[in-house]
Amino acid sequence: MQTRSEHDLLGDRAVPADAYYGVHTLRALENFPVTGTPISAYPELVAALACVKQAAALANRDLGLLDPDKADAIATACEEIRAGRLHDQFVVDVIQGGAGTSTNMNANEVVANRALELLGHAKGEYRLLHPLEDVNAGQSTNDVYPTAVKIALHFAARALLDTMAHLRDTFAAKAEEFTDVLKMGRTQLQDAVPMTLGQEFTAFAVMLEEDRGRLAEACALISEINLGGTAIGTGLNAHPAYAGTACAHLGALTGLPLVVAGDLVEATQDxxxxxxxxxxxxxxxxxxxxxxxxxxxLSSGPRTGLGEINLPAVQAGSSIMPGKVNPVIPEAVNQIAFEVIGNDLTVTFAAEAGQLQLNAFEPIIAHSLLKSLTHLRAGCAILAERCVVGITANRDHLAELVGRSIGLVTALNPHIGYENATAVAQEALTTGMPVRELVLRRGLLSETALDELLRPDNLARPHASA
Incomplete structure (x- = not known):
């Protein structure tokens, strides 16, 4: 393998000649063989890093701190990375010491070496354009990394919001399809009162929409960035106008409503x-x-469970039981949820462990949040397309269950009285006879009145006759 020699404070190292990364990235590869997952596994993070480096170069150019030719080459290299090029060169592990320094160094080196090529030079000719002195000018890992992470989270959250909207619409479509299907609601897994299957599926859709609103609110909080604070938020080695200028460029590049934090010292550690x-x-x-x-x-069975709905069969369910089909899509989404709950605990501990002017554990925070966003997005997509869209209702079975349930007595209670309702319920439980038949036999209501009261639109919502 052909190599080139690069130097850092620890000495000289041979770097693969065709690599766009350099010596700092090489050492990080050796130091952190942790997960086997490189930062390129999160393309949103790589694109966000390129956005930050591009905004910084443009700001430094505007302020007369960076040669325009260098700034243009850096900006072009960043544009290419944002378009998907060179992502395979972002190789450091997602879990790393140094508060994200290895990630920042990886970005600096890849951008620098591509910019050198654009200027007609060879990789590694850092005397002509330097990863730290030029690409990282006016910056520190401590403001670059959290800013890039917040932008990446915005990108990933937008995708999740869109997928959640699709799942919400899929549930809502099923709710419309099932609007006339009467069934028994349950509390504590016991018969409660009648409802429609459409109402049950509407609730699923409403829950998703409520959570989309909460996610949008949380995204507003990560629009505040500390870019320009450099090492600890004091702005050391940055031009006084750099923070505002870089933030303006970054907002234009990302389309996000980014703002510079009011107190950069606080923002760098919080x-x-x-x-x-x-x-x-x-x-x-x-x-x-x-x-x-x-x-x-609801789909348990098909013979010995509730059997109220049917989930689409997507694969064989057993290597030993012929004909068995399992609810594999909901099961997969359940497991994603368990992972996200665990990731939240990781984020909690990592945030709490920050000390003084910096939280050194933002790499595990970024990894956990990006995993959660990515996997939730995948889960919502497969749940919509591989499960909900194909759900069918067992209408006859649901009607039979309603007819046999003593939950109907609750609906009749205002019309036949509590004592009569109790007597009917007890006899229904003892004999197994339907509530409707017992009410008619006892002469408590006429058949016409009973039919009216037991209509789905009377049973499943408030009505004047109550």
């Missing part, structure tokens, strides 16, 4: 916005998992 976002993702996961629990329970 991980509260990450905790808030993680808590919202946990909320989404918990409610999504509850929905999947309901789908699995």
């Amino acid at each position: 991980a509260g916005a990450f905790v808030q976002l993680s808590g919202v993702l946990k909320r989404i996961a918990v409610k999504l998992s509850k929905t999947c629990n309901d789908l699995r329970l």
Whole structure:
């Protein structure tokens, strides 16, 4: 393998000649063989790093601190990375010591070496354009990394919001399809009162929309950035106008409503916005998992469970039991939810462990949040397309269950009185006879009146006759 020699404070190292990364990235590869997952696994993070480096170069050019030719080459290299090029050169592990320094160094080196090529020079000719003196000018890992992470989280959250909207619409379409399907509601897994299957599916859609609102609110909190604070928020080695200029360029590049934090010292050490976002993702996961629990329970059977709905069969369910089909899509989403709940605990501990002017554990915060966002997005997509869209209702079975349930007595209670309702319920439980038949036999209501009271639109919502 052909190599080139690069130098850092620890000495000289041979770097692969065709690599766009350099000696700092090489040492990080050796130091952190942790997960086997490189930062390129999160393309949103790589694109966000390129946005930050491009905004910084443009700001330094505007302020007369960076040669325009160098700034243009850096900006072009960043544009290419944002378009998907060179992502394979972002190789450091997602979990790393140094508060993200290895990630920042990796970005600096890749951008610098591509910019050198654009200027007609060879990789590694840093005397002509330097990863730290030019690409990282006016910056520190401590303001670059959290800013890039927040932008990456914005990108990933937008994708999740879109996918959640699709899942919401899929549930809403099913709710419309099932609007006339009467069934028994349950509390504590016991018969409660009648409702429609459409109402049950509407609730799933409403829960998703509520969580989309909370996620949008959490995203607003990560729009505040500390770029320009450099090492600890004092802005050392940055031009007085750099923070505002760089933020303006960054907002234009990303389309995000970014603002510079009012107190950069506070913003550099505070991980509260990450905790808030993680808590919202946990909320989404918990409610999504509850929905999947309901789908699995309602479809249990096919002969010995509730059997009220049918989930689409997507694969064989057993290597030993012929004909068995399992609710594999909801099960997968359940597991994603468990992971997100665990990720939230990781974020909590990492945020709490920050000391003095910096939180050194933002790499694990970024890894956990990006995993949660990415996996929740995938879970919502497969739940919509591989499960919800194909759900069917067992209408005859549902009607039979309503007819046999003593929950109907509750609906009749205002019309036949509590004592009569109790007597009917007890006889229904003892004999197994339908409530309707017992009410007619006892002469408590006429058949016409009973038919009217037991209409779905009377049973499943408030009505004047009550």
